[in-house]
Amino acid sequence: MQIRLDPAAYSVEAAEKAAYRLIDRIAVLVSTDASAIVCEITPEDPALIDAFKREVLDQQLRLSIRTQTEDVRNLILAFAFSRTGLQQ
Amino acid sequence: MTRFLPAEEFAPKAYALLPCRFEPLDEGLILSNMAGEPMFIDRSRFEALVQGRFSTTDPLFPELRAKHFVREPGEQHPIELLALKVRTKYAHLADFTNLHLFVVTLRCDHSCQYCQVSRQSEDKLRYDMTPETADKALDLVFLSPNPAIKIEIQGGEPLLNWPVVEHIILGAEARNRVARRALQIVIATTLSLVTDDMLYFCRDHNVLLSSSLDGPADLHDRNRPRPGRDSHAKFVAGLTKARDIVGADAVSALMTTAPASMDRVRDIIDEYVRLGFRDIFLRHVSPYGFAAKTRSYAAYNAQKWLEFYKEGLRYILELNAAGVPFVENYSRLLLTKMLTPRDPGFVDLSNPCGAGILAVVFNYDGEVYASDESRMLKEMGDASFRIGDVHKNTYKEIFTSDALLTVLDESFTLSAPMCSDCALEPWCGTDPVFHHGMTGDLLGRKPASEFCKRQMGAVKHLLRLMRDNSDAQRLFRRWAGC
Ligand code: SF4
Numbered sequence: 001m002q003i004r005l006d007p008a009a010y011s012v013e014a015a016e017k018a019a020y021r022l023i024d025r026i027a028v029l030v031s032t033d034a035s036a037i038v039c040e041i042t043p044e045d046p047a048l049i050d051a052f053k054r055e056v057l058d059q060q061l062r063l064s065i066r067t068q069t070e071d072v073r074n075l076i077l078a079f080a081f082s083r084t085g086l087q088q
Numbered sequence: 089m090t091r092f093l094p095a096e097e098f099a100p101k102a103y104a105l106l107p108c109r110f111e112p113l114d115e116g117l118i119l120s121n122m123a124g125e126p127m128f129i130d131r132s133r134f135e136a137l138v139q140g141r142f143s144t145t146d147p148l149f150p151e152l153r154a155k156h157f158v159r160e161p162g163e164q165h166p167i168e169l170l171a172l173k174v175r176t177k178y179a180h181l182a183d184f185t186n187l188h189l190f191v192v193t194l195r196c197d198h199s200c201q202y203c204q205v206s207r208q209s210e211d212k213l214r215y216d217m218t219p220e221t222a223d224k225a226l227d228l229v230f231l232s233p234n235p236a237i238k239i240e241i242q243g244g245e246p247l248l249n250w251p252v253v254e255h256i257i258l259g260a261e262a263r264n265r266v267a268r269r270a271l272q273i274v275i276a277t278t279l280s281l282v283t284d285d286m287l288y289f290c291r292d293h294n295v296l297l298s299s300s301l302d303g304p305a306d307l308h309d310r311n312r313p314r315p316g317r318d319s320h321a322k323f324v325a326g327l328t329k330a331r332d333i334v335g336a337d338a339v340s341a342l343m344t345t346a347p348a349s350m351d352r353v354r355d356i357i358d359e360y361v362r363l364g365f366r367d368i369f370l371r372h373v374s375p376y377g378f379a380a381k382t383r384s385y386a387a388y389n390a391q392k393w394l395e396f397y398k399e400g401l402r403y404i405l406e407l408n409a410a411g412v413p414f415v416e417n418y419s420r421l422l423l424t425k426m427l428t429p430r431d432p433g434f435v436d437l438s439n440p441c442g443a444g445i446l447a448v449v450f451n452y453d454g455e456v457y458a459s460d461e462s463r464m465l466k467e468m469g470d471a472s473f474r475i476g477d478v479h480k481n482t483y484k485e486i487f488t489s490d491a492l493l494t495v496l497d498e499s500f501t502l503s504a505p506m507c508s509d510c511a512l513e514p515w516c517g518t519d520p521v522f523h524h525g526m527t528g529d530l531l532g533r534k535p536a537s538e539f540c541k542r543q544m545g546a547v548k549h550l551l552r553l554m555r556d557n558s559d560a561q562r563l564f565r566r567w568a569g570c
Binding site for chain 2: 017020021022023024025058059061062064065066068069072073075076077079080081
């Protein structure tokens with residue numbers, strides 16, 4: 001079964017992370033062509049394919065959080081571990 | 089004209105997202121912030137929040153702000169507070185090793201199913217720790233920078249090598265007169281061989297006893313065979329004597345969850361209550377122990393254990409509701425991580441992994457292991473987690489050994505696939521010895537990992553109870569000490 005994701009809405013990373021999360025149940029091969037991110041999924045189980053689609057959405061949301069908060073995350077970690085001795 | 093402006097007037101006009109992770113929980117989501125504080129939210133609101141469409145007048149907005157999931161653009165205060173909380177969570181790491189286990193003998197009067205290490209042998213020289221080895225290990229213990237030192241003396245059955253037990257206790261006290269740490273010494277014993285003299289010694293040296301109780305007599309004796317089939321009776325007799333001589337709270341009990349325990353959790357808890365214990369640890373026990381010895385691994389997977397744990401917790405909630413205060417310790421550890429900024433520093437629930445840096449094991453022959461499970465693996469022929477030898481290596485060599493650093497590095501969850509994105513990560517651990525034992529890989533593939541299934545299952549169960557049951561929520565706050 002093949003799923004084609006619009007690269008304007010999804011990233012390859014989201015597809016790969018979703019595939020990893022379901023690695024115990026399905027095998028997903030992620031590639032790209034000129035117009036889409038292509039996910040080749042086996043076995044063809046409709047429930048698992050739905051689960052994969054939901055997971056891609058979640059992973060895309062996670063990436064969006066990361067992009068928005070990466071700088072502040074680094075700032076918090078820098079504050080947290082300055083002068084603790086843990087950074088040596 | 090109204091005297092007060094409506095609340096919306098005070099809401100910030102805009103917000104900026106702070107770092108957070110989420111995980112599906114039933115129809116909704118559970119969020120955790122960088123310091124591991126949880127919050128429930130529905131999916132559509134959370135999507136709006138991430139996409140910048142969330143209304144600052146929404147009733148959830150104050151909670152999102154108070155728990156540091158959002159801040160006003162440019163606001164510095166939440167960043168400093170979060171940093172402080174993160175720092176508090178990891179502060180214990182700077183103290184380094186607290187728990188030091190001494191395996192004073194492999195000999196044992198029991199031959200328990202799950203145990204990979206005990207030996208039924210009369211050959212003392214072969215499997216007993218010598219005073220010289222104990223001294224070398226003690227010297228290393230007091231090189232730990234930790235202001236609190238806990239020494240746990242175990243076996244086999246440590247009482248079979250009592251002279252060395254005494255030697256360790258006296259040696260630790262002597263060293264501590266100079267080192268001045270908060271020293272706590274515990275002997276892990278089945279109590280079957282305990283004598284009055286031993287107990288008076290424990291009383292005089294403030295030594296606590298950690299014992300084993302697997303449930304009612306039939307179950308306990310089945311799990312813990314010994315000549316005479318009287319393990320439970322001996323335990324009860326030893327317990328009574330120890331409470332009389334050492335003190336009412338001097339004895340704690342640890343339960344080994346065996347395949348035969350799976351349908352008996354209420355009986356097990358009843359037995360703990362009957363014998364005057366106020367808590368229990370419904371712990372999962374290294375499955376490769378059972379797997380290797382009894383080939384009964386299927387009887388004891390994450391799913392089975394979770395059913396056992398949930399049923400036990402249900403019963404404990406019932407007991408508390410009926411006025412019998414009783415605590416489940418695995419939940420207490422998780423809840424402390426979820427509801428407070430403290431980290432209880434429990435070896436299996438730590439990241440970086442607790443092996444070596446929170447706890448270390450000195451084996452009877454002087455070999456040093458990163459954890460108790462790792463010396464079990466060694467007895468099964470896998471010495472991957474041997475990090476040194478008290479007779480050959482210095483403190484620095486042991487604690488900066490490649491064997492230890494590789495484990496710490498390769499099992500680190502904040503850079504691990506799936507864990508790094510998981511909202512449960514702040515409450516989880518990494519357990520590289522388990523993953524190595526089961527799959528040969530320190531990290532394990534988390535989607536297929538029994539450890540991950542167990543953690544996800546237990547944490548989500550606790551979260552659901554907190555969300556749906558106000559009595560449970562109150563009780564859990566008490567357990568966590570908040
Ligand atoms: S082991 Fe599982 S539950 Fe724990 S942090 Fe990793 S993904 Fe989350």
